[in-house]
Amino acid sequence: MRTARNCAHIFVAVFALLIAAMNVCAQAIKMPPHEKIVLKNGLTVLLMEKHGVPIVSFAALVKSGATADPVGQEGLASETAQLLRKGTQKRSAQQFAADLDFIGGSFEAGAGADFTTLSAEFLTKDLAKGLDLFADALLRPTFPQEEVDKSLAQNLDAVRGSKDEARQVLRLYYYGYLYDGRGYGRPEEGDELSLTKMNRASIVKFYEANYAPENTILAVAGEFNAGELRNKLEETLGTWPAKSVTPVAIPAIGAAKGKRLLLVDKPDATQTYFAIGNVETSAGDPDRVAIRVVNTIFGGRFTSMLNEALRVESGLTYGANASFDPRKEPGPFGIYTFTKNDTTVEAMDMALEVLRKLHKDGITAEQLASAKSYIKGQFPPSIETSKDLAQRIAGDEFYGLDDSEVNQLEARIDAVTLDMARQVIQKHFPEENLVFVVIGKAAAIAPALKKYADKQNAREIADPGFWMAEQSKK
Amino acid sequence: MKTSGMRFAAVLWLCAAGFAGTSARAQEQKFPVETKTLKNGMKVLVQSDHSIPNVALYIFYRVGSRNERPGTTGLSHFFEHMMFNGAKKYGPGDLDKVMEAHGGSNNAYTSRDVTVYQDWFPRSTMPLIFDIEGDRIENLSFDPAKIKSEREVVASERRLSVDNENGGVLDEQLWATAFIAHTYQWPVVGWMSDIEHWTMDDLKRHFAMGYSPSNATMVVVGDVSADEVFQLCEKYIEPIPSHAPPPPVTTVEPEQLGERRLVVHKEAQLPLLMIGYHVPQTKNDDFYALNILRTVLFDGESSRMYQRLVDKDQIALEVASEIQPAFDPTLAIVFAQPKQGVDPQKCEKAIYEELERAKATVITDQELEKAKNIRLMEFYQQMRTINGRANTMGTYEVFFGDYGKLFEAAKNYAAVSKEDVQRVAKAYFGANNRTVATLLPENDGQAKQ
Numbered sequence: 017m018r019t020a021r022n023c024a025h026i027f028v029a030v031f032a033l034l035i036a037a038m039n040v041c042a043q044a045i046k047m048p049p050h051e052k053i054v055l056k057n058g059l060t061v062l063l064m065e066k067h068g069v070p071i072v073s074f075a076a077l078v079k080s081g082a083t084a085d086p087v088g089q090e091g092l093a094s095e096t097a098q099l100l101r102k103g104t105q106k107r108s109a110q111q112f113a114a115d116l117d118f119i120g121g122s123f124e125a126g127a128g129a130d131f132t133t134l135s136a137e138f139l140t141k142d143l144a145k146g147l148d149l150f151a152d153a154l155l156r157p158t159f160p161q162e163e164v165d166k167s168l169a170q171n172l173d174a175v176r177g178s179k180d181e182a183r184q185v186l187r188l189y190y191y192g193y194l195y196d197g198r199g200y201g202r203p204e205e206g207d208e209l210s211l212t213k214m215n216r217a218s219i220v221k222f223y224e225a226n227y228a229p230e231n232t233i234l235a236v237a238g239e240f241n242a243g244e245l246r247n248k249l250e251e252t253l254g255t256w257p258a259k260s261v262t263p264v265a266i267p268a269i270g271a272a273k274g275k276r277l278l279l280v281d282k283p284d285a286t287q288t289y290f291a292i293g294n295v296e297t298s299a300g301d302p303d304r305v306a307i308r309v310v311n312t313i314f315g316g317r318f319t320s321m322l323n324e325a326l327r328v329e330s331g332l333t334y335g336a337n338a339s340f341d342p343r344k345e346p347g348p349f350g351i352y353t354f355t356k357n358d359t360t361v362e363a364m365d366m367a368l369e370v371l372r373k374l375h376k377d378g379i380t381a382e383q384l385a386s387a388k389s390y391i392k393g394q395f396p397p398s399i400e401t402s403k404d405l406a407q408r409i410a411g412d413e414f415y416g417l418d419d420s421e422v423n424q425l426e427a428r429i430d431a432v433t434l435d436m437a438r439q440v441i442q443k444h445f446p447e448e449n450l451v452f453v454v455i456g457k458a459a460a461i462a463p464a465l466k467k468y469a470d471k472q473n474a475r476e477i478a479d480p481g482f483w484m485a486e487q488s489k490k
Numbered sequence: 491m492k493t494s495g496m497r498f499a500a501v502l503w504l505c506a507a508g509f510a511g512t513s514a515r516a517q518e519q520k521f522p523v524e525t526k527t528l529k530n531g532m533k534v535l536v537q538s539d540h541s542i543p544n545v546a547l548y549i550f551y552r553v554g555s556r557n558e559r560p561g562t563t564g565l566s567h568f569f570e571h572m573m574f575n576g577a578k579k580y581g582p583g584d585l586d587k588v589m590e591a592h593g594g595s596n597n598a599y600t601s602r603d604v605t606v607y608q609d610w611f612p613r614s615t616m617p618l619i620f621d622i623e624g625d626r627i628e629n630l631s632f633d634p635a636k637i638k639s640e641r642e643v644v645a646s647e648r649r650l651s652v653d654n655e656n657g658g659v660l661d662e663q664l665w666a667t668a669f670i671a672h673t674y675q676w677p678v679v680g681w682m683s684d685i686e687h688w689t690m691d692d693l694k695r696h697f698a699m700g701y702s703p704s705n706a707t708m709v710v711v712g713d714v715s716a717d718e719v720f721q722l723c724e725k726y727i728e729p730i731p732s733h734a735p736p737p738p739v740t741t742v743e744p745e746q747l748g749e750r751r752l753v754v755h756k757e758a759q760l761p762l763l764m765i766g767y768h769v770p771q772t773k774n775d776d777f778y779a780l781n782i783l784r785t786v787l788f789d790g791e792s793s794r795m796y797q798r799l800v801d802k803d804q805i806a807l808e809v810a811s812e813i814q815p816a817f818d819p820t821l822a823i824v825f826a827q828p829k830q831g832v833d834p835q836k837c838e839k840a841i842y843e844e845l846e847r848a849k850a851t852v853i854t855d856q857e858l859e860k861a862k863n864i865r866l867m868e869f870y871q872q873m874r875t876i877n878g879r880a881n882t883m884g885t886y887e888v889f890f891g892d893y894g895k896l897f898e899a900a901k902n903y904a905a906v907s908k909e910d911v912q913r914v915a916k917a918y919f920g921a922n923n924r925t926v927a928t929l930l931p932e933n934d935g936q937a938k939q
Contacts, residue, residue, distance in 0.1 A: 045542065068541065069874040071867075108802070113791035120861045120867030139867060170800075170807050173829045174758040177807065180656050284757035287649040318595070319586045327584060331642030334650055356649060386591035393593015393612040396542040400875050478759070 022134035045396045047422040050409060051242065057258040058230030061249060062409045064237040066402050070140040072238035072404035072486030074150055075406040078132040078228035078415050079233070082204035084264040087485075089214045092205020093127035095167060096222045100125050100134065105156040105203050106116035108164050109176045110150065112176065118375070121146050123153065129200050130266070130344045131414055132226075137403060138463040140239045144248070155233075166215045172211045179477050182282055184290040184453040186352065190291035190328040190453040192483030193278040193350055199267040201483065208480035214361035229253070231261040235410035268345045271295045272451050282351045282477040288360040292367060294351035294446035299415040305428045307340060312340055313379050314388040314445070316372075321370050326353055340444075343380060346413065349446065358462045364452075364468065375447050388429050397426070502734070504613035520897045524716035525881065526723070529712025530732040534723055535883055535893055536716040539876055545616060546880040547609040549623065550888045553700030554603045555680075556818065557736045562692050566598040568644050569696045573607065574598075575636040582636050585622055592618055595699045597857015602674050603817045604888060610877065613713040617722060624726035627706075629699060632690050641685060648679045660754055660762050660929045661823075667752050668766045668821055668925040671741040674779035704732040709884040712876040743768070743819060755932050760807075760930040763834040765841065766821040769813060769918050772889040778902045779910040780822065780918070782893040784811045785861035786853050786911070787844065788824075792860070793845050804841055805832045816888040821925075822918065834928045848915040852908035864901055869899070 050064035078097075085092045101116075101123055102109040116123055119142040125134040134154060138146030178184045188203050195201025201211070234253065236245065271294045295309060308316075315322040315338025326336035336353035351371065355363035399405055399422065412421055452468055454461070455477065466472065475486070502591055507635055524536045553564050574596075576582035589596055594611030609619050662677045669675035676800035679685075708727075710719050786810040787795050799806040810828040814820065826837040872878040887893040895902075 069870055071874065106651065110792070110797065113796075117790035117792040118856070118863060120860075120863035120865075122867075137867075137871075139863075166804060168799070169804070169829070173760060173807055176830055177827065180758050180760065182654060183650065255577075267736070286653050287646070317590055319583075319590050324583075327643055328586075329639065332646070334643055334646040349873055354646070354650065358499065378546070386587075388591040390590045394610070394697055396544045396612075397610065397875065397877065400542055402874075429891030 017434055026168065038193055038359040043424065045399070047399070047409075047419040048405065049150055049239070052160065052413075053246065053359075055229065055250060055254050056281055057254060057256055057399050058228075059256065060233045061246070061253075062233065062413060063242045063245060064235070064402075064409060065240060065404060066237050066240050066394065067239050069402065070239050072138050072140055072143050072146065072236060072240050073402040074134070074136040075147075075235045075407040075410045076134040076150075076154060077410045078134070078227055079130075079231045079414065080261070080264050080271065081127045081131045082129050082202065083266045084200065084226060085210075086209060086218070089206075089218060090202045090210040091171065091204070092210075092214050092222050093132055093226075094205045095171065095211075095214060096219050096226075097125035097132045097134070098171075099163060099167055099219060100153040100157045102167065103158045103160040104152045105153045105158060106152050108258055109160070112153070115145070116149055119145055121149065123149065125153070127204055129204060129347075132208060132408075135403070143240060145269060147239065147248060147252055147454055148189045154227070155256050159216055159219050159223070162403050164219060168211055168214070172208060173207065174209065181222075182285060182287075182353065182477075183406055185482070186289045186291055186453065186455055187350075187453065188482045189278065190293075190350060190451075193276075193281055193453050194272065194293070194295060194451045196271055197483050197485035197487065199269045199345070200343060200347060201269075203482050210481075226261060227451050228259045228261045229256045233410050233413045235406040235413070237406040237409070244319075248487050250337065265391075266345045269295060270346065271446065271449055272279060273449050275448075275450050275452070275472065276471035276473070277452035277454065277465060277469040278475070278483065279465055280453070280455040280475055280477050282455055283457055283459070285455065285457045286437065287354050287356055287359070288363075288454060288461055289354040290360075290364060290367075290452065290456075291349060291350045291352050291452045292364070292371075292450055294449055294451055295305045295346050296349035296444055296446070297340055297342050298346050299344060300308070300417065301342065303440055305425065306432045306436045307427060307444050308391065308447070309384065309387050309432045310379065310390055310437050310440050311338060313338060313383045314374055317387075317390060321374065322351060322353070322367065325366055326355075326363060327369050330366065332359050334365065337481045349444070351366070354432060357457055360454070360456060364454075371445065371447065374441055374445060376442060379434070381434060384432070384434060384437060388432070391429060416417075493632070499755050501752060507761055523893060525893075526716075526720050527617065527624065528703065528723055528728045530728055531702070532706050532723075532727060533887070534708045534710070534719065534931045535887060536714065536719045537709075537711045537879060538713075538715055538885065539711060539879070540713050542876070543613050543713050544876060545609075545611055545613055545619075545710060545714055546877045547606045547611075547619060547623075548707055548880045548884045549710045550707045550709070551605045551607075551700055552603070552705050552817075552885045552888060553605055553696075553736055553918075554601050555676060555678045556602045557831040559672060559675075562680075562688060563676040563684045563685060564644070564678070565684075565688055565692055566605055566641070566697050566700070567680065568685070568688060569693060569700075569830060570598050570600045570607075571640050571644060572603050572632065572693060573630065575624055575640060576631050576633055577626040578631065579625045582633055583633075585626070588618065589622065600628070600678055601765065601814065602678060602820075603630050603815065606884070608877075608880075608930055616691060616714065616718070617625070620726040621723040624730065627701065627703065628894060632693055634690065637688075637690060641688070644679065645682065648685060649683060652677065652679060653870050654922045656756060656758050656929050657825075659756065660764050660791055660927050661750055664823070664925055667750050667927065668768070669686070669693050669743055672741050673739060673820060674743070674816075674818065674820065683870070686884050696917065698733070699736050702735055703727065703733045707884060707887050709880045709887070711880040717854070743773045745929070746923050746925075749924050752925070752927050754927070754929045756847055756929055757933040758929060760827050760830050761834045763826040763828060763837050765824040765838070766925045766927070767824075767923050769818060769822045770820050771820060772815045773817075776917070778899075779906050779914045780813065782858065782861045782903065782906050783848065783911045783914055784813070784822070784858045785864050787848065788810065789861075794848075795841065798844055799826060799837060799840050803836075803906075805829060805836050809841070815885055817889070827875050836837070836928070838926065842921075844863070845915065845919045849912065849919070852912045858906075858908055858911070865903055897928050899925050
């Protein structure tokens with residue numbers, strides 16, 4: 017057992033890619049050169065040679081994610097992605113695993129809200145074998161019935177198991193309730209109900225409808241020769257037949273009005289976990305750099321206003337933070353923390369007080385300067401590896417962002433003024449309209465939560481699902 | 491990704507540095523490391539890498555929960571927290587504020603064996619970092635108000651990582667049962683009643699016991715030169731006087747003479763299973779063969795345990811193993827997440843059958859080569875960031891007594907034979923040597939007392 021001093025990563029890591037897209041560069045950090053080519057079948061390919069470590073990193077984004085799941089079949093995109101390696105025209109699931117492991121390679125696939133990601137890494141000496149495996153999974157999955165059954169059963173249990181730990185599921189409940197079970201409020205990996213409503217046919221249909229060259233961005237970074245790799249990619253992925261794909265329509269859901277609170281009863285909890293916030297900003301928001309700066313001060317680092325108040329000064333919690341999760345359409349903003357049962361109200365009041373203070377007093381010139389240094393100083397390691405870079409350039413391509421996200425960020429961050437910060441606070445940090453999700457021991461905390469919102473909802477942690485659209489009508 | 495389960499993935503990540511492995515290619519990756527032992531006994535390792543304008547600085551203290559006593563368990567970890575709460579020059583709260591305002595960040599971790607402080611910063615901030623580190627090593631203050639609030643923070647951390655996490659509860663019970671004499675038996679975070687009762691005197695004694703510069707190793711990796719690091723060490727660290735290291739931990743865990751079993755009844759959706767086998771300390775020659783065995787059994791979807799429990803029998807969601815770096819004989823832990831409604835004993839039986847198979851027949855040539863390739867990839871993945879390199883170099887220096895062992899790992903893995911793997915399977919994975927911990931959901935018909 018190892019015990020670390022702070023846990024900011026618990027809440028931040030999940031959306032590292034997206035958050036990276038809002039980071040700021042430090043001196044001398046430039047995006048390494050890379051080329052973009054579009055193959056004849058419509059596949060977008062980004063190639064970045066980066067020498068020094070004999071690894072090649074692949075990141076493919078299929079521009080259909082969890083928001084492409086049919087209503088009632090939440091988790092379908094994720095299920096489809098996970099099954100890509102579980103049987104192809106050339107290999108059984110077991111053969112794929114054996115071939116991949118033999119060369120020490122890695123292959124992971126899963127669906128986020130906006131897109132599906134396939135990522136893989138191989139030693140440079142095994143690049144040909146690795147590319148063959150990658151292409152096999154992307155182009156030629158067969159979704160054997162037996163593997164579909166196994167995967168669905170396992171994921172169903174994984175959802176159940178995740179509810180044993182409140183911190184694992186806080187975001188799922190929060191996003192669900194925040195979007196009232198629509199759009200980004202549907203669980204990306206499904207729930208106990210939706211996973212029983214999909215089958216091999218729906219998975220094959222999802223694959224056929226969404227996996228196509230024109231709907232895919234492939235980024236490759238690492239130690240290779242770009243000219244040679246380009247030829248190899250044309251021989252392999254270039255054979256993927258072109259077809260048209262209907263773009264995913266993601267409902268643009270705006271900020272919630274008023275206040276509402278969901279209490280999820282976990283009778284054995286000795287600690288209450290809560291989220292407070294609203295729907296906020298999208299990935300391409302012109303204010304994204306200023307938002308990043310202000311949120312660093314408010315809830316994005318150890319000495320943030322939230323962590324200072326709730327941890328450092330009062331000892332109410334092991335960690336408190338706030339984060340934006342920007343997406344194609346406006347994504348969630350939330351304050352996240354936890355505290356022992358009998359200080360639940362004290363901690364929630366304090367979190368709200370810190371938010372009020374941000375609106376009332378704004379930030380100081382000293383805080384602004386500190387946050388700028390912090391972001392610039394911490395940025396370079398976020399694009400240190402070929403894996404970081406492949407994921408970053410693929411993500412930027414998807415969101416229509418370019419290398420200036422890295423190359424111009426120091427200038428952009430330096431340009432943030434106190435005045436801009438004030439505007440960002442008014443525009444992007446909710447004040448009166450707030451959505452609360454609390455996971456804890458209802459018997460101990462429920463009465464005290466009434467004061468936070470007129471509209472209150474409650475459910476048991478063992479109830480299937482997280483929050484579904486129909487529930488709000490009841 | 492959901493299928494692999496988050497709980498154990500995190501644990502594996504934490505201990506990954508302990509068994510970086512490699513085969514022939516890795517020998518070519520030897521990079522220059524400059525070392526210096528300061529007059530006060532602290533050893534400093536520097537590795538220059540100018541690929542990003544940043545630096546990772548680690549200080550490893552050879553003190554952890556194994557150096558504690560009943561009544562003050564968790565003190566090393568609590569002390570680690572207090573190292574951020576004020577010294578002479580940088581008062582309470584100053585350390586983090588000043589560091590972050592200059593583009594730096596920090597963290598720390600405590601294990602049974604070591605307490606490790608980590609700083610990540612742009613190169614221009616390095617003199618400030620040394621000033622801060624020197625200040626807290628020499629002049630830590632113990633503010634009663636900070637002790638009070640930090641005690642609450644640690645209690646919250648315990649609730650987070652143990653009380654409200656089924657894997658955390660079971661892990662704690664497993665160690666407490668597998669060890670009856672040695673100090674590895676209590677949790678790093680400490681028992682809750684000890685967290686509530688530490689005193690300022692306990693903290694001061696701990697500082698005096700564990701924090702001599704001679705008991706520490708510093709590792710600096712990144713956009714620096716060895717000369718500038720050594721100059722800063724001379725100015726800020728070398729004048730700090732040394733004193734006696736912690737008293738040796740002399741207790742030797744007696745041989746386990748029969749299987750031990752424990753059950754935790756807890757509200758849960760899914761059961762859990764953990765099995766601990768006593769294995770030697772990191773420095774032991776069997777380290778390499780044990781890692782090859784574990785790779786064949788547990789790493790990747792082609793591993794024997796995944797194929798058997800997850801793929802074929804479909805009784806588990808996940809199966810994994812772990813050995814943390816350790817100064818003293820420790821545990822190899824096998825973890826399985828049974829599916830809902832599956833009796834953990836079914837998983838146990840399948841695990842034992844696979845272990846017996848590894849004892850009865852040598853692994854294949856293909857499996858041996860695969861394991862070495864997986865270790866090679868891990869080596870590059872750990873060594874490709876300045877942070878990973880600082881942690882790995884320090885771990886080798888501290889647990890093997892020589893960072894250079896990192897570069898010999900290739901040779902040492904290459905020397906592992908199929909027969910070695912079979913021998914360690916037989917030597918350590920027997921019934922008498924194991925402790926079996928099971929978490930059963932209360933709502934599963936199991937009565938609560």
